[in-house]
Amino acid sequence: MAKRPLLPIPDAINPFRVKKQRLMNFNPVTATTSRKPVDHVKVTVFEYNEKSVREEVMPDVQSCLRFSKTDCVKWINVDGVRREDVEIICNNFNIHPLLMEDILSEGQRAKMDEIRENLFCLLPMVYFRPESSSVEIEQISLVLAKNVVISFQDDPDRDVFNPIRERLRNGGTKLRIKGADYLLYTLLDTIVDNYFVVMDHLGERIEILEEIIPRQPNNRTLGRINFLRKEMLMFKRSIAPVRELMNGLMKSENDLLVEDTEKYFKDVYDHIVQANDLAESYRDLVMNLQELYHAQMNQKLNEVMKVLAIVTTLLAPLTVITGIYGMNFDVMPELRSPYGYFVVLGIMLLIFVSMIFIFRKRGWF
Known part of the structure; x- marks a missing residue:
C-alpha cells in the first residue's frame, strides 16, 4: 500500500517560525474600528419571486438602493466592507447604528440581535487552505428586514454561497417560493454545513499524522501536531457560539420569521450541535496524537x-x-x-x- 504524503507545512508558515494570531480579538461595538481599507466593493443583488429572478452586479452601493422599495424578495450581498458603503446601506434600510458597528467590527463573537424591524446575525464563515493545512475564518454579517436579506463579507473572491445562487437561478425550488426568512435560513445552513467540510479536511490531517508518528517521531512531527492543535482550537472556539445564535433564532418571536420556518432553524441548530461535538472529538484526537508522540519517543528512548x-x-x-x-x-x-x-x-x-x-x-x- 502506498504511503500517504506528509503534511505540507511550507517554511513561510512553519509553526516553529511564525507566531499565530490571537484566536479572538476583543473589539467592543462602541470602539473605533481599525479595519483595513478595501480596494474594491462588489455588490450582487438577487431579486426574485416564484415566477422570475433578476440578478445584477452593481457598479456601486448607491445602485442597489432602488431595491429597497420593491415587494419581491431580495438578497443583497456586499463583498468588501467599507464604512462609507455600510453607512449608506444601513441608513437606507433603517438599520440601527449599533448593528452597523457590529458589521464594521472584526473578530466578534457569533451573536444574534433584534433591533427595530431588523434581525441581525453575525457568525464566522470558515475555509480550509490545503496547501498550508490551515483554517481561515472570515466574519459574515446577515441582516434580515422586510423582504430583504443583506449579507456583508470581507473577501470578495470567495464564499460558500454558490449553491444558493444556483438554486435561485433555477425555477421551482423551495427557495424561490418562500420568503426572506427562508433565505436567511438557507444562508445560515450553508455556512454551518461548510463547517463539516472543513472538519473533514482536519480529520484527514489527523489520520495522516497517526500514520506518520510511528515512523517519524521527531521534532518536525511534533511541530505538525502543535500546528494542527492550534488550528483545531481556533476552529472550535469560533463555531461554538453559533449554537447560541441558532438558539436565539428559535426562541425569537420576531414578525419577520414565519412560523413555518422555525422547524428549519431547528435543523440548523441540530447541525451546529453536531459540529461542536465533532470538533470536541477532533480536539481530543489531536491531544491523543500528542500522547502517542510522547509514547513513541519514550519507547524509542527505552530501546536505546x-x-x-x-x-x-x-x-x-x-x-x-x-x-x-x-x-x-x-x-x-x-x-x-x-x-x-x-x-x-x-x-x-x-x-x-x-x-x-x-x-x-x-x-x-
Whole structure:
C-alpha cells in the first residue's frame, strides 16, 4: 500500500517560525474600528419571486438602493466592507447604528440581535487552505428586514454561497417560493454545513499524522501536531457560539420569521450541535496524537537505554578481569605463564558468549 504524503507545512508558515494570531480579538461595538481599507466593493443583488429572478452586479452601493422599495424578495450581498458603503446601506434600510458597528467590527463573537424591524446575525464563515493545512475564518454579517436579506463579507473572491445562487437561478425550488426568512435560513445552513467540510479536511490531517508518528517521531512531527492543535482550537472556539445564535433564532418571536420556518432553524441548530461535538472529538484526537508522540519517543528512548544497558552489562565482567590484571604487583603468577594471555582471553570470551546466551534465553533482547 502506498504511503500517504506528509503534511505540507511550507517554511513561510512553519509553526516553529511564525507566531499565530490571537484566536479572538476583543473589539467592543462602541470602539473605533481599525479595519483595513478595501480596494474594491462588489455588490450582487438577487431579486426574485416564484415566477422570475433578476440578478445584477452593481457598479456601486448607491445602485442597489432602488431595491429597497420593491415587494419581491431580495438578497443583497456586499463583498468588501467599507464604512462609507455600510453607512449608506444601513441608513437606507433603517438599520440601527449599533448593528452597523457590529458589521464594521472584526473578530466578534457569533451573536444574534433584534433591533427595530431588523434581525441581525453575525457568525464566522470558515475555509480550509490545503496547501498550508490551515483554517481561515472570515466574519459574515446577515441582516434580515422586510423582504430583504443583506449579507456583508470581507473577501470578495470567495464564499460558500454558490449553491444558493444556483438554486435561485433555477425555477421551482423551495427557495424561490418562500420568503426572506427562508433565505436567511438557507444562508445560515450553508455556512454551518461548510463547517463539516472543513472538519473533514482536519480529520484527514489527523489520520495522516497517526500514520506518520510511528515512523517519524521527531521534532518536525511534533511541530505538525502543535500546528494542527492550534488550528483545531481556533476552529472550535469560533463555531461554538453559533449554537447560541441558532438558539436565539428559535426562541425569537420576531414578525419577520414565519412560523413555518422555525422547524428549519431547528435543523440548523441540530447541525451546529453536531459540529461542536465533532470538533470536541477532533480536539481530543489531536491531544491523543500528542500522547502517542510522547509514547513513541519514550519507547524509542527505552530501546536505546536497553541496548546501552546490555552493552554495559556484557562489558562489566570483562572490565573487572582486565582491571585485575592491570595491577602492578610483583607477585602475580599468571603474568609469568607463557599461556596466561590466551587463557585470560578465552575466559573473557566464554563469559561474554555465556551472558549473551542467557540474555537471549530470557528474552531480554
